[in-house]
Amino acid sequence: MIVADRKPFAEIMSMVEKYSKILxxxxxxxxxxxxxxxxxxxxxxxxxxxxxxxxxxxxxxxxEAMALRQCDDEYMDDPVLIxxxxxxxxxxxxxxxxxxxxxxxxxxxxxxERPTRVVPALNTTFMGANLGAGEWEERCLGCGDCVxxxxxxxxxxxxxxxxxxxxxxxxxxxxxxxxxxxxxxxWHLIVERLxxxxxxxxxKQVEPYKDWRPSHSGGMRKRVREDMRx
Amino acid sequence: xxxxxxxxxxxxxxxxxxxxxxxxxxxxxxxxxxxxxAMLKGYVDAVNITDNQTxxxxxxxxxxxxxLIDMGLEPNMQMVARxxxxxxxxxxxxxxxxxxxxxxxxxxxxHQSFGNHPEAKNVFDIDSIQMIKMVKNMRDEHxxxxxxxxxxxxxxxxxxACNPFADPFWYRPLRLAKKVEAGVxxxxxxCIYDMKRFKDFMKQVVDMGLHEKCKILAGVTxxxxxxxxxxxxxxxxxxxxxxxxxxxxxGAEKGKVAAEGIKILCEQIQELREIKGIAGIHLMAIEWExxxxxxxxxxxxxxxxxx
Numbered sequence: 001m002i003v004a005d006r007k008p009f010a011e012i013m014s015m016v017e018k019y020s021k022i023l024x025x026x027x028x029x030x031x032x033x034x035x036x037x038x039x040x041x042x043x044x045x046x047x048x049x050x051x052x053x054x055x056x057x058x059x060x061x062x063x064e065a066m067a068l069r070q071c072d073d074e075y076m077d078d079p080v081l082i083x084x085x086x087x088x089x090x091x092x093x094x095x096x097x098x099x100x101x102x103x104x105x106x107x108x109x110x111x112x113e114r115p116t117r118v119v120p121a122l123n124t125t126f127m128g129a130n131l132g133a134g135e136w137e138e139r140c141l142g143c144g145d146c147v148x149x150x151x152x153x154x155x156x157x158x159x160x161x162x163x164x165x166x167x168x169x170x171x172x173x174x175x176x177x178x179x180x181x182x183x184x185x186x187w188h189l190i191v192e193r194l195x196x197x198x199x200x201x202x203x204k205q206v207e208p209y210k211d212w213r214p215s216h217s218g219g220m221r222k223r224v225r226e227d228m229r230x
Numbered sequence: 231x232x233x234x235x236x237x238x239x240x241x242x243x244x245x246x247x248x249x250x251x252x253x254x255x256x257x258x259x260x261x262x263x264x265x266x267x268a269m270l271k272g273y274v275d276a277v278n279i280t281d282n283q284t285x286x287x288x289x290x291x292x293x294x295x296x297x298l299i300d301m302g303l304e305p306n307m308q309m310v311a312r313x314x315x316x317x318x319x320x321x322x323x324x325x326x327x328x329x330x331x332x333x334x335x336x337x338x339x340x341h342q343s344f345g346n347h348p349e350a351k352n353v354f355d356i357d358s359i360q361m362i363k364m365v366k367n368m369r370d371e372h373x374x375x376x377x378x379x380x381x382x383x384x385x386x387x388x389x390x391a392c393n394p395f396a397d398p399f400w401y402r403p404l405r406l407a408k409k410v411e412a413g414v415x416x417x418x419x420x421c422i423y424d425m426k427r428f429k430d431f432m433k434q435v436v437d438m439g440l441h442e443k444c445k446i447l448a449g450v451t452x453x454x455x456x457x458x459x460x461x462x463x464x465x466x467x468x469x470x471x472x473x474x475x476x477x478x479x480x481g482a483e484k485g486k487v488a489a490e491g492i493k494i495l496c497e498q499i500q501e502l503r504e505i506k507g508i509a510g511i512h513l514m515a516i517e518w519e520x521x522x523x524x525x526x527x528x529x530x531x532x533x534x535x536x537x
């Protein structure tokens with residue numbers, strides 16, 4: 001899933017303090033699960049804003065809304081939500097960066113009478129797994145050419161700080177990466193896993209230079225399934 | 231000859247070589263390079279020029295290497311994968327070659343989080359092992375990675391690093407084998423203090439026959455003080471310093487700790503010379519260039535052979 005953190009309140013406040021009708025829109029998917037931008041977080045942020053404006057002696061109205069997925073038209077096309085957006089001077093999206101951008105495009109397409117301003121409440125951090133209560137860790141960079149079959153199901157592109165294809169480097173100590181004491185050395189995990197699987201031969205050859213074109217280095221990526229288009 | 235460098239000639243002849251190291255200044259002050267280089271001249275066979283080591287911005291290794299060439303010293307230019315993609319690497323290698331640089335060390339590079347610009351974006355387009363392969367291909371096949379022909383002759387002796395003290399320990403000889411497969415000519419190891427672990431490592435290396443496919447230079451660094459020893463043992467990843475060495479330094483008379491450190495170093499060099507498969511030492515004095523002459527002399531490594 002996509003993992004995100006909420007921005008500091010002061011930063012969010014600085015984006016919206018000149019407006020008088022504010023709508024906070026949460027997202028019901030990834031950021032709900034990682035507790036950054038779901039229904040609960042919408043209520044908390046809306047309350048914080050109301051209190052902060054009241055302290056400033058301003059009469060600002062803050063409304064709340066949810067969309068199941070801000071990254072998909074199908075889940076945004078809700079008359080109640082659109083009415084609230086029409087009312088607002090500014091929309092605070094509590095979705096990931098994908099959701100913020102999609103909401104911007106969607107609302108501006110649907111609402112023609114005036115432009116809709118959408119600002120982000122989250123910092124989108126990574127694509128990762130939930131390791132347990134309150135813990136997430138990055139697992140995929142979306143490089144477009146998966147190597148997990150060769151590396152025992154552990155991604156060196158994402159989990160090695162240097163994205164080495166022929167690791168581990170000299171900075172691996174007791175299974176920990178020198179860059180952070182909280183990070184396991186991905187290549188230590190890979191060689192140990194391949195050893196257990198009896199597949200160490202897989203990494204005896206020098207791994208070819210990576211073609212980064214399928215990754216973001218090739219520019220923004222797009223996928224079209226012609227057979228699915230209407 | 232692969233490069234025609236003095237280092238290559240001496241290694242081929244089976245001389246016990248000594249390489250030194252020089253860290254360029256944090257600015258364009260050529261005098262700093264010249265001063266350090268002058269201290270090393272005649273005492274080492276080639277000098278590693280570090281490439282923004284520990285990710286701290288310094289004069290480029292290519293430019294500093296050229297200063298050494300002009301002074302009659304032979305540089306071993308370090309190049310890290312952290313700051314350059316394959317385009318910049320090949321371009322810089324052509325430039326280095328035209329300036330007379332004939333030895334290089336292919337490195338991944340310390341992560342930028344250790345340096346003075348931790349907010350920088352890193353590159354890591356290719357890794358150190360792929361860099362070895364790339365340079366070998368440029369030299370022996372006269373081709374760039376893309377397959378296009380190189381205009382002119384590219385000559386380079388290809389070096390790489392090896393840390394026998396990093397983990398997983400059992401995998402380290404296999405990783406060295408991978409560098410050999412990629413085409414490395416010589417290896418310089420991380421600083422050695424734990425002699426037992428290093429001998430275990432070298433036994434596996436010799437059993438695999440790797441010492442016959444590349445020349446291995448044992449990395450050494452003098453322990454200047456108890457504080458430095460403790461710092462390196464606790465904070466520098468992949469360095470193991472046995473407690474008995476720290477005790478020896480601790481037991482030295484006041485004002486004689488540095489001399490004790492040099493004595494320990496010379497004993498280490500003697501021990502390393504006797505290990506099968508060791509072709510020389512790489513002396514990383516780390517801002518102690520002025521003491522290199524006495525170290526090399528005390529270790530019985532003078533005079534240096536003529537290529």
